[in-house]
Amino acid sequence: MLWLCLSLPQLPLEACAPRNEGCVAITDRKGARRWLIACNQACTANGIHAGLDAAAALGLHPDLQLIPRSRRAEREALKALAIWAGQFSGFISFDAERLLLWLEIGSSLRYFGGLATLEKNILTSLDALGYTGHPGIARTPEAAALIAYAGASHCIEENDSLRLRLSPLSLHRLALSDSSLLALQESGLRTIGEILALPRASLARRLGPAATLYLARLLGEVPHPLLAYRAPDRxxxxxxxxxxxxxxxxxxxxxxxxxxxxxxxxxxxxxxxxxxxxxxxxxxxxxxxxxxxxxxxxxxxxxxxxxxxxxxxxxxxxxxxxxxxxxxxxxxxxxxxxxxxxxxxxxxxxxxxxxLDKLRARLGNDAVHHLGLRDDHRPEQAWCIASDQAPTDIPPIEVERPLWLLKSRQLSYLPKIIGKPERIEGGWWQGDDVSRDYYVADSPDGSRLWLYKDLTTGHWHLQGLWA
Amino acid sequence: MSRAQAIAQEIGSSHLWLGRQLAVSPAQSTGFAALDNVLPGRGWPIGALTELIPTVEGIGELRLLLPALRALSRDQGRPIVFIRPPHVPYAPALARAGLSLTSIIRIETRDDEDARWAAEQTLREGVAGAVLLWSRADADLPLRRLQLAAQEGQALAFLYRHPRCLQNASPAAVRLTLNPAPGAIRITVIKARGGTREASLLCPLREAA
Known part of the structure; x- marks a missing residue:
């Protein structure tokens, strides 16, 4: 197993994506204390950084906009990222408390063409989504997390070099309870190396079995079962x-x-x-x-x-x-x-x-369509608006038809008729019985018309133009 | 053989430039020899705007395009796009004329601007064999955009316009007015970039009913 851990320290800010151009920071609170957990770039330029007390930050920059963190938005964003990460790895897990996302990448290395390419792919894609992530790669999830926190993405593949790499790091990054960390600091310990050097039994006595289990998992001495995130089917x-x-x-x-x-x-x-x-x-x-x-x-x-x-x-x-x-x-x-x-x-x-998609997106789905044939004698029923994959097994008509079909309208005068009529009858089975004689005619201005005489009413109608 | 060509042959020089050979664009035969003869590149220009200005409707203004459209749709399998036609293009007549209905698209739009937008998009992609647009636009800019899009996509671009547009100049490569004639259509060449100027001819329409 090889783990890539993404530390997402800016997630509280990025999850709600405020559009304010000025100084914006996200705050957390415990009791009466309010402090900054994430800041935008404008803040950094003004000397405001995460960890600062809210009151002190406002003192530095009175126009600073403070937004209380939204755990829900962070969770939504992390879940979305876990889903997104599924394209790089078959095993994804996240920790909403510590803002960490893990990808098991040992099985994906070959498919993506090696560690360097995979890591680059992941970081480029993450950046495109508008998130800041620091990667850490190691044999155990917790070690990967510590390296990600440290902000320098070195891949630690061997457990020996892992001890070496972790030793100088400050111990407050260890995922131990606040009281345990306080107890260790009060004993004068400062780095992870100093803690790892202590006999495990005495640590267990002072901090409890949870702490030693955590350290064993960190070093890969015992397996670390993570809960895999499974993306929903919809x-x-x-x-x-x-x-x-x-x-x-x-x-x-x-x-x-x-x-x-x-x-x-x-x-x-x-x-x-x-x-x-x-x-x-x-x-x-x-x-x-x-x-x-x-x-x-x-x-x-x-x-x-x-x-x-x-x-x-x-x-x-x-x-x-x-x-x-x-x-x-x-x-x-x-x-x-x-x-x-x-x-x-x-x-x-x-x-x-x-x-076609682009045209339909702007003009509406029905605005862009094919024209199809229908097996019907009535000219106004012999065509239809067809879908993209309309079958066209209806043979073309054997007599000539005009290229423009008009909504039939009654004529007040009779233009000059040319040639013999064509009788069209049909529709009786739909209760829409037609009986017509169709003629070609010339209008005085030179248009060639397609007319019919309704044999039941005797009225003349215009229905087409020989365009 | 024209006089200019005859002279060129007599001089025996291929270095002599003939005005009509300048800027000859690729073209798709209209299917009417008389019309091909007066058009630059001997056919409907590919990658340029062709303006068709019928004085009245129903005189063969669409039948004039059928041989070219048939070649594009049936032989080359390329789409033909009707944008905002004034009436329903009648599918039985199109099929009878030998056009493949699967290659024909009709686009209906709310206004002229949308129609021109659709034409521009379609022309620019260069997938359609021909775009037929009915537009009332008179300003120079929208026409210029269409001309550019046609150039970019190298498609046939037909623009049907109202006769009143003849008062203004146009960026189109070819401009024809269409008049009724018995068993034919009378075509007057108003403009033909790189071709004959101010010709007038009768084009017989076989399926004139």
Whole structure:
């Protein structure tokens, strides 16, 4: 087993993604004490950092915006990340308390072409979602966590070098209870190395068996059973915005993140979607629901985003969005269309499908369609709006027909008739009996018309133009 | 052989430039020899805008395109896109004319702007064989955008316009007015970039009913 642990210290801030350009920090509290746990870049520039007391930070910068941490948002984000990470590893676990995410990567190394490539892939993808993560790689989950905290991503594959690497680190990073850490510090201990040097039996006496079990797991002396996160069979992601969003530009960031996470989910299951449901919630109004349906199976986040953009640019919100729910329930195989880039015809089909999706996203699903034939004698019933895969086993008609079909309208005068009539009867089985004589005629301005005389009423109608 | 060509041959020089050989664009035969003769590249220009301006409806303004559309849809299997046509393109007539219905798409839009947007997108992707757009746009900019999109995607681009647009210049490569004629359609070449100017000809329409 080889573990990659991602420490996500900025998650409290990144999970709620405030759009304030100024100084923003997330606070935690215990009793009356309030302190900063995550800060944005503007804070760092003003000398404000995590760990600072809230009152002291406000003293440094009175315009600082303080946001209490949302455990729920953090949990949602971690769960989404666990789902996303499924594309890199078959075993994912997370710790919402310590903001850690583990991926077992020993089994994925060969598939991804080695440790360096895999690590780079993971970090690039994480960055694209808008998260800050520090990686640590080691043989045990807890050692990987300690290395991730230390912020220098060295892979420690051997247990001997692990002791060496961990020894200089400050002991307060150890996952021991506050009282245990305090007791160790009061005994004058400062580093992990000093603790590891102590006889295990005396440690057990002073700190209890939980502490020694933790140390044994850290060093890989006993196995560490982690709880694997299992992604649900349906995809649903909620994102509550910190402050309502009114423009598409504002939505871009959360949408990009969610679609990136979704892409990870689809990759991990080697599947794709043709339907995506996106719901925007509003404070006072009913939610806005967008249904995206694509012609070909998709999983590429940028393509999905482009489709959503087309749709959103057309449908302005009735009110600012407070949150978003993205869900996908039906999954289809991707096929190998994305791999076979050399096959020109296939690529053309894919471009064509992508174009149709784009057109439909903006103009509506029904606005873009095929025209089909129907087996009916009545001219107005002999055609239909057809879907993309409409069967066309109806043979073409043997007599000539005009290229423009008009909604039939009664004529007040009779133009110059040319040639003999064609009698058309039918529809009696639907109670819509027609009996007509069709003629070609010329209008005074030179148009060639398609007319019929209704044999039951004797009225003349115009139904087509020989365009 | 034109006089210019005859002179060129007599001089025996291939260095002589003939005005009509300049900037000859790729083209798709119209299927009508008389019309091919007056168009640059001997056919509907590929990758450029062609304006068709019928004086009235129902004079063969669509039948004029059928040979080219048939070649694109049936022989090359490329899509034909009708955007915001004024009436329903009648499927039985299209099928009878030898077009493959699976390759035909109709796009309905709320307004002219959406129609032009759809045309631009479709042209630019370069997958469609031909785009037929009915637009009332008069301004220069939207037409220029269509011309650019056609160029980018190297497709046939037909723009049907109202006769009143003749008052203004157009960025289209080819501009034709269409008039009714018995058993035919009268075509007047208003503009043909790199081709004959101000020709007028009768094009026989076989299926004129």
């Amino acid at each position: 995809y649903q992601r909620r994102f509550e915005f910190f402050g309502a969003i009114e423009t598409f530009e504002g939505l871009l960031f959360p949408l990009k993140r969610i679609l990136g996470e979704l892409e990870g989910y689809l990759r991990s299951r080697d599947t794709a979607i043709q339907d995506l449901k996106v719901v925007f919630t509003h404070e006072q109004h009913a939610p806005t629901t967008l249904q995206i349906r694509t012609t070909m199976p998709l999983r590429d986040a940028s393509k999905l985003l482009a489709l959503l953009r087309e749709r959103l640019e057309r449908v302005p919100f009735s009110a600012a969005a407070e949150g978003i729910i993205v869900s996908a329930e039906r999954f289809v195989p991707l096929g190998d269309t994305q791999l076979d880039l050399l096959d020109a015809k296939r690529r053309r089909n894919e471009t064509w499908a992508g174009l």
